[in-house]
Each structure stands twice: as C-alpha cells, then as structure tokens.
Amino acid sequence: MSAQEALALGRTVATENTLAPKPPRARFGLGRWLLPTYSVLALVFLLIPIVYTIAFSFNQSVKSNISWRGFTFNNWLNVCDQPGVCTAFGNSMLIGVVATVVATVLGTMIAIALVRYRFRLRGAISLLIFLPMATPEVVMGAGLAAQFLSAGVPKGIGTIIAAHTLFCLSFVVVTVKARIASLDPALEEAGRDLYGSPAQVFWRITFPLLLPGILAAALLSFSLSFDDFIITYFNSGSVQTFPTYIYTAATRGIPAQANVIASAVFLLAIAIVVTTQIASESRRKRLARATEAV
Amino acid sequence: MAIAALAGPTVTQEAPRKKSRIALVLLLPGIFYLVLFFIVPFISLVITSLQVPSETNFGQFDTAFNWQTYVDVVGQYSTQILRSFFFALLATVFALLFSYPLAYFIGVKARRWPLLQGLMLVLVIAPFFISFLLRTLAWKQILSDEGFVVSALKALSVLGPQDHITGTPVAVVFGLTYNFIPFMCLPLYTTLERLDVRYLEASNDLYAGPFATFRKVTIPLSLPGIVSGTLLTFIPAAGDYVNASSEFLGGSSSTMMGNVIQSNFLVQLNYPAAAALSIILMAIILVIVSAYVRRSGTDDLL
Numbered sequence: 195m196s197a198q199e200a201l202a203l204g205r206t207v208a209t210e211n212t213l214a215p216k217p218p219r220a221r222f223g224l225g226r227w228l229l230p231t232y233s234v235l236a237l238v239f240l241l242i243p244i245v246y247t248i249a250f251s252f253n254q255s256v257k258s259n260i261s262w263r264g265f266t267f268n269n270w271l272n273v274c275d276q277p278g279v280c281t282a283f284g285n286s287m288l289i290g291v292v293a294t295v296v297a298t299v300l301g302t303m304i305a306i307a308l309v310r311y312r313f314r315l316r317g318a319i320s321l322l323i324f325l326p327m328a329t330p331e332v333v334m335g336a337g338l339a340a341q342f343l344s345a346g347v348p349k350g351i352g353t354i355i356a357a358h359t360l361f362c363l364s365f366v367v368v369t370v371k372a373r374i375a376s377l378d379p380a381l382e383e384a385g386r387d388l389y390g391s392p393a394q395v396f397w398r399i400t401f402p403l404l405l406p407g408i409l410a411a412a413l414l415s416f417s418l419s420f421d422d423f424i425i426t427y428f429n430s431g432s433v434q435t436f437p438t439y440i441y442t443a444a445t446r447g448i449p450a451q452a453n454v455i456a457s458a459v460f461l462l463a464i465a466i467v468v469t470t471q472i473a474s475e476s477r478r479k480r481l482a483r484a485t486e487a488v
Numbered sequence: 489m490a491i492a493a494l495a496g497p498t499v500t501q502e503a504p505r506k507k508s509r510i511a512l513v514l515l516l517p518g519i520f521y522l523v524l525f526f527i528v529p530f531i532s533l534v535i536t537s538l539q540v541p542s543e544t545n546f547g548q549f550d551t552a553f554n555w556q557t558y559v560d561v562v563g564q565y566s567t568q569i570l571r572s573f574f575f576a577l578l579a580t581v582f583a584l585l586f587s588y589p590l591a592y593f594i595g596v597k598a599r600r601w602p603l604l605q606g607l608m609l610v611l612v613i614a615p616f617f618i619s620f621l622l623r624t625l626a627w628k629q630i631l632s633d634e635g636f637v638v639s640a641l642k643a644l645s646v647l648g649p650q651d652h653i654t655g656t657p658v659a660v661v662f663g664l665t666y667n668f669i670p671f672m673c674l675p676l677y678t679t680l681e682r683l684d685v686r687y688l689e690a691s692n693d694l695y696a697g698p699f700a701t702f703r704k705v706t707i708p709l710s711l712p713g714i715v716s717g718t719l720l721t722f723i724p725a726a727g728d729y730v731n732a733s734s735e736f737l738g739g740s741s742s743t744m745m746g747n748v749i750q751s752n753f754l755v756q757l758n759y760p761a762a763a764a765l766s767i768i769l770m771a772i773i774l775v776i777v778s779a780y781v782r783r784s785g786t787d788d789l790l
Contacts, residue, residue, distance in 0.1 A: 229589060230593065230597070232589055232590070232593075233589065233594070236586065236589070236590045237608060237611045237612070240611065240612065240614065240615055240669065242626075243623040243624075243626035243627055243666075244615060244623070246629070247622050250626075260629060261634075300517055300521055301518065303517065303518055304518040307515045310511075311508060311510065311511035312508070313511050319519060322519065322522050322527075323522070325526065328719070328723055328773065328777055330723055331724065331727055332727040332728075332745075332749050332750065332766065333533075333749075333767075333770045334529075336753050336766045337526075337529035337530050337532065337533040337766065340532045340533050340763055341525075341528055341529040341532040343536075344532050344535070344536070356525055359521070359525075360525045363518065363521065417616060423621055423730060424728075424729065424730070424746070427750075428750075428754065437620070440619060440621040441735075444621070444735040444736070448625065452619075452622065453622065459618070460618040463617035464617060467610055468610060471606050471610070475602065475606065
C-alpha cells in the first residue's frame with residue numbers, strides 16, 4: 195500500500211468515524227452559502243469605483259465630470275482635446291518604460307546574484323533591498339527631493355525616472371528571486387552534463403525559465419510607475435505625469451478624458467493579465483498531459 | 489518554510505567561491521543605484537532636518553546641528569502624528585477583516601475550480617490597474633452629500649440632516665481601507681492557497697469545532713500571510729496623504745502626517761521641518777515593524 199493510498203484510506207475511515215456522532219450538519223447549510231455570497235459581494239464592492247470611473251468616461255460632461263448628463267462616445271473619440279491630458283499620459287508612458295527597463299535589468303542581476311552566489315555582506319544587501327519597500331512613499335519622495343535640492347539637480351523627467359527606478363528595483367528583485375528559487379536545479383545540471391558552457395546553460399536554460407518571472411516583474415514595475423503619485427509629486431517640478439495631472443485638476447474638476455485614459459489602461463492591463471493566465475493554464479495542462487504520456 | 493531553509497544553504501554551498509567575481513559584477517550596478525538613490529537621500533534628509541534658516545539669504549537654509557526642529561515638529565504636529573498611526577491601524581484591521589474571508593474562499597474553497605480562482609484573483613487585483621487617484625475621487629463622488637449613500641443613510645436616520653461623510657475621519661479610514669485591500673488580500677491568498685486542508689480535517693477528527701479549528705489551525709498556518717499583508721497595508725497607509733487631503737476624502741479634522749510633510753516641503757518650503765517629520769515617521773515605522781516581525785516570529789519576509 196503506497197503512502198497516498200494509506201492517506202486516502204485513513205481519510206475515508208476518519209470521515210466515516212467523525213460524521214456519525216455529529217448531527218448538526220444542517221448548520222453548515224447556511225455556512226455553505228455564507229462564504230461564497232460574501233466573496234461575491236466583496237468583489238462587487240472592490241469594483242464599484244472602477245465601474246464608476248469607466249461609466250463616467252462616457253458622460254456628456256461640460257466642465258466638471260461630476261453629475262451624469264447622458265451617454266456619449268465623444269470623450270473616447272477626442273481624447274486629446276483636453277489640453278494637458280495627452281501630454282501627461284505620454285510623459286507617464288515614457289517614464290514607465292525607461293524606469294521599468296532599468297529596474298528590471300538591475301533587479302534581475304541582483305536577484306540572480308543573491309540566489310546563486312555566496313558572498314560577504316549578503317545580509318546587508320538583502321536589508322538594503324528590503325528597506326525601500328518598508329519606507330513610506332512620502333519619506334522616499336522627500337528624501338530624493340532633498341537630495342536633488344542640495345545637489346542642485348533641476349526637477350524634471352530625469353528626476354522622476356530616477357525615483358521610479360528606485361522603488362521598482364526592490365519589487366523586481368523580490369519577484370525574480372522567488373522565480374529563481376522555484377527553478378528545478380536538475381535542469382541546469384542536465385545542461386552542464388551535456389557539456390554546455392556556463393554561458394550556454396544560462397542563456398538557453400536558466401534565462402528562458404526565468405523569463406515569465408522577469409516579465410511579471412516588468413509588468414509590476416510598469417504599473418507601479420504609471421500609477422505613482424506621491425513620490426512623483428515631490429520630484430516632478432513642472433513636468434506633469436498622468437497622476438499629478440489628476441491631482442492638480444481635482445480642485446477645478448477632472449475632465450472626462452482623464453477617465454477615458456484610465457479606463458483604456460485598465461482594460462488593456464486586464465486583457466494582458468487574463469491572456470497570460472489563460473496561456474499559462476493551457477501550458478500547464480499541456481505539460482501535465484505530456485508527463486502523463488511519458 | 490523549514491524545507492526552504494534547509495534547501496537554501498545546501499544549494500548555495502555548491503556554488504564555488506571563485507565565481508564571486510561574477511556575483512560582484514551582477515550586484516554592483518544595482519547596489520550602486522540603491523546607495524546613490526536610497527542611502528544618500530536618506531543622509532541628505534538627516535542633514536536637511538538639522539539645518540537652520542539662513543540669516544543672510546531669505547528662504548535658504550544653512551547646515552547646522554539644530555535638534556530643536558525635531559522637538560518643535562513633535563510639539564506642533566503631535567495630533568497628526570498620532571492620528572496617522574491610529575488611522576493606519578484602523579485601516580489595517582478593517583482590511584484584514586474584509587480580506588481574510590475573501591482570500592480564504594479564493595485560496596481554499598475555490599481550489600476545485602481553477603478558472604473561478606483565476607477570475608476572482610484578477611478581480612481582487614483589478615483596482616491596481618485603474619488610477620489610484622481616480623478611484624479615490626470616484627468614492628468621493630459616491631459618498632458626497634448629493635450621492636445616494638448619504639441620502640439613504642439620512643432617510644434611515646443613521647446620519648443627521650447636517651452630517652457629511654466626505655471630509656470626515658470616517659471617509660479617510662474608509663478610503664485607506666479600500667485602497668490597500670489588494671495589498672492585504674494577495675499575501676493572505678498566497679499562504680492560504682498552500683494551506684493543506686488535511687490539517688483542517690485532522691483538527692476536525694480530533695473533535696475541534698469549526699471555530700477552534702480556525703483559531704488553532706487555520707490562523708497559525710496563515711500567519712506569514714497575515715504578517716506581510718498587515719505590513720503592506722500599515723506602512724503605506726501611515727504615510728499616505730492622498731486620502732486625507734481635502735481635495736479627496738479628508739478635511740481639516742483628518743489631516744495626517746503625510747499631508748503635513750507635503751505642505752511643509754512643497755508649499756511652505758520649510759525643508760527642515762518636513763525632513764524631521766519624515767525621519768520621525770520612518771523611525772516609528774521601523775520600530776513598529778521590527779517589533780511586530782519579531783513578535784510574530786516570521787523573520788523571512790524576503
């Protein structure tokens with residue numbers, strides 16, 4: 195009898211034993227529905243402001259976009275009519291892409307070194323990577339602003355990119371590190387056994403296996419950068435990103451075009467997430483079938 | 489976790505030490521970046537906090553060793569400092585109470601249906617993908633005096649005719665809770681997803697009721713998720729100034745530390761006060777975090 199069979203047997207015996215003296219099964223009737231119902235309601239609650247934002251991107255707004263005046267596609271068709279919205283969006287895209295690329299490259303290198311090599315000051319380096327994540331954004335923003343001020347660096351796109359790369363870096367390290375730790379070392383050993391040089395083993399085995407983790411880290415970095423307001427506001431000077439545009443527009447009323455951009459980004463991000471999830475699910479199924487066949 | 493701890497050193501020990509030059513090459517650029525843009529700014533924050541106003545150039549500050557700023561800001565802003573941590577604590581507790589059942593359902597009950605699990609997970613992180621500020625503004629509109637929530641609560645006499653929701657501490661704590669729920673939910677889900685249900689069955693077999701099982705088995709096993717979720721909620725909530733700012737959900741009676749730092753730094757250009765407050769915020773958070781992590785006994789957050 196294998197261990198699994200023993201466990202399964204044990205479980206059936208156990209359930210038979212315990213169910214008999216326990217009459218109040220009806221009590222679970224309510225319990226059975228309580229949790230699913232709560233979960234659905236909780237998710238609906240989480241979606242309320244998202245639905246609200248998307249709905250108001252179709253509002254026939256005049257100056258401010260507060261009360262509902264009727265349905266229109268005009269905001270979607272003339273996104274750039276509102277001065278500033280598209281410039282801010284373009285800045286955010288540029289900053290997001292540059293910060294993501296730099297943070298992903300630097301972070302992946304650190305993650306590989308941390309998992310694969312032993313060196314002194316390892317603990318100190320881990321702490322140095324953890325600390326930015328434990329620092330409130332307002333402290334990080336003020337610190338960078340104080341540094342740029344005392345160094346005489348003018349605030350602008352460059353300072354925003356430097357700041358965004360910083361807070362993305364730690365998240366990349368953590369995400370990629372988790373992926374490396376879950377790699378099966380046997381695959382690399384097989385590569386070495388087949389006389390692969392270290393470089394070949396890295397680029398043809400390790401890197402492709404790490405790629406999903408690296409892409410996930412890049413996606414996370416971009417969304418962190420794109421939506422960051424607090425650190426950006428301290429270091430942006432006169433440059434407007436999409437969040438700082440919304441913050442400054444909040445006093446006089448947000449144009450519906452801002453809702454259009456936010457909604458479009460949201461739908462695109464959800465599409466990417468759902469596609470990757472379906473893809474990885476079908477890959478997992480294919481792999482499972484392949485291993486069964488073997 | 490014990491297995492990971494055992495496996496960790498043995499795998500790395502195989503890595504030959506002579507390759508440490510490669511490690512250096514891999515580490516150096518990133519570490520240099522962190523030192524330049526994290527350590528150095530922190531030092532300049534400390535230096536700034538000790539500066540005194542220049543006597544010759546108005547609006548400039550001279551390097552000094554002026555501890556008085558710290559005493560002044562603590563005296564002047566003690567209400568906001570206490571309020572920040574109180575609001576952050578409330579938001580963390582509410583987010584935990586809200587998220588735990590949801591994460592439990594997705595991670596444990598929905599295991600049989602991977603597609604449903606995936607879909608629910610996407611919905612939990614969905615708020616991440618729409619602008620944080622617009623989300624908060626949407627709540628401001630929904631909870632505004634003209635909105636149906638306020639009219640409904642007034643009809644039910646929960647709110648008096650002159651009462652508001654926006655601009656009150658209730659709205660700020662509500663906004664903080666809402667905005668950080670995904671940060672709470674995801675780590676909870678990650679640990680609950682790995683929860684071995686056979687432990688729950690074993691507990692049931694040993695005549696523990698559902699409540700005892702939950703308290704003695706489920707909660708201890710999901711403790712790492714609870715710890716990282718509460719930290720991921722508490723830290724940003726304590727430093728947040730968007731929810732509490734008067735253009736969003738807050739008002740004059742709900743100003744937090746972040747608002748004070750922001751206005752001192754960017755509006756009043758009183759850099760030493762803003763820097764001193766930042767250092768105080770950071771120090772309190774580090775003390776709370778390290779005490780909390782030590783008490784809950786999960787050291788490997790990374």
